[in-house]
Amino acid sequence: MKGLYTALMCSFDEKGNVNEKGLREIVRYNIDVQQVDGLYVNGSTGENFLISKEQKKQIFDVVKNEAGDDVKLIAQVGALNLDEAVELAQYVTQLGYNAISAVTPFYYKFDFDEIKDYYNAILDSVDNDLIIYSIPALTGVNMNLEQFGELFENEKVIGVKFTAPDFFLLERIRHAYPDKLIYSGFDEMLLSASVLNVDGAIGSTFNVNGKRAKQIFELAQNGQIEEAREVQKVTNDLIAEILDNGLYPTIKEILKYKDVDAGFCRKPMKSLTQEGVTKAEQIAERHL
Numbered sequence: 001m002k003g004l005y006t007a008l009m010c011s012f013d014e015k016g017n018v019n020e021k022g023l024r025e026i027v028r029y030n031i032d033v034q035q036v037d038g039l040y041v042n043g044s045t046g047e048n049f050l051i052s053k054e055q056k057k058q059i060f061d062v063v064k065n066e067a068g069d070d071v072k073l074i075a076q077v078g079a080l081n082l083d084e085a086v087e088l089a090q091y092v093t094q095l096g097y098n099a100i101s102a103v104t105p106f107y108y109k110f111d112f113d114e115i116k117d118y119y120n121a122i123l124d125s126v127d128n129d130l131i132i133y134s135i136p137a138l139t140g141v142n143m144n145l146e147q148f149g150e151l152f153e154n155e156k157v158i159g160v161k162f163t164a165p166d167f168f169l170l171e172r173i174r175h176a177y178p179d180k181l182i183y184s185g186f187d188e189m190l191l192s193a194s195v196l197n198v199d200g201a202i203g204s205t206f207n208v209n210g211k212r213a214k215q216i217f218e219l220a221q222n223g224q225i226e227e228a229r230e231v232q233k234v235t236n237d238l239i240a241e242i243l244d245n246g247l248y249p250t251i252k253e254i255l256k257y258k259d260v261d262a263g264f265c266r267k268p269m270k271s272l273t274q275e276g277v278t279k280a281e282q283i284a285e286r287h288l
């Protein structure tokens with residue numbers, strides 16, 4: 001399960017329905033052109049928290065059908081409605097997803113016992129491995145080393161998608177749990193995380209920049225830090241402009257520029273203005 005996983009975008013039409021043909025094109029582009037090791041489906045980048053349970057199932061179906069066994073597949077099933085999370089975990093396990101992942105429960109200020117109960121309820125319901133999805137900037141949930149350790153005590157918890165700029169905590173987790181998988185979550189910090197010996201990464205910008213991300217990761221693993229730094233610099237020139245223009249809609253426009261039918265974002269996420277679209281195309285021309 002090591003390696004680089006694209007946090008997969010989903011193509012929606014203007015009404016917010018899943019564009020299955022477009023989604024298949026995104027899957028193929030990631031596998032065939034970006035050549036990533038796997039896909040992380042229905043995460044933040046997939047606009048998971050804006051869609052219905054039926055749409056989540058539809059996306060899980062289409063991605064598995066298109067990808068087959070070409071790459072590893074991780075399904076993000078976490079939801080505030082725990083029954084839904086359990087149902088989705090069982091659904092994707094039957095479909096043959098290699099692992100599930102679940103975001104820490106958010107919105108209400110859950111204490112750690114509640115968070116632990118949430119993960120155990122999901123895990124007790126399926127015969128599959130789970131990767132914790134920790135993204136404190138969006139969830140407000142900060143866990144410390146001991147709390148990660150408590151979750152890791154369940155051997156079905158195989159790792160964590162660590163999306164935080166906290167390299168002290170990252171190093172402590174790496175050192176304390178050498179057998180758990182750590183995936184770096186911030187693409188602009190991939191080199192720094194790779195130096196600390198993460199097992200892989202999961203990122204939104206890999207949809208368009210997966211090849212360079214893989215180079216950064218492999219160069220760092222080989223100790224070629226000077227070369228890795230150069231690729232991270234070029235990557236961050238790209239990411240800075242994407243962030244400035246609007247993260248997900250800009251990645252979608254870049255995909256469209258590459259003839260991949262990435263469609264629109266779900267409301268209330270806004271679409272790019274004509275000026276924003278032109279800017280996205282210029283970004284693609286300059287950096288990709």
Ligand SMILES: CC(=O)N[C@H](C=O)[C@@H](O)[C@H](O)[C@H](O)CO
Binds near residue numbers: 007044202205243247
């Ligand atoms: C919230 C979100 O999308 N996070 C992604 C994964 O963790 C990242 O890939 C970022 O999008 C990316 O690093 C840009 O900041």
Ligand SMILES: CC(=O)C(=O)O
Binds near residue numbers: 044045046135204
């Ligand atoms: C990578 C990430 O945060 C996501 O799309 O889930």
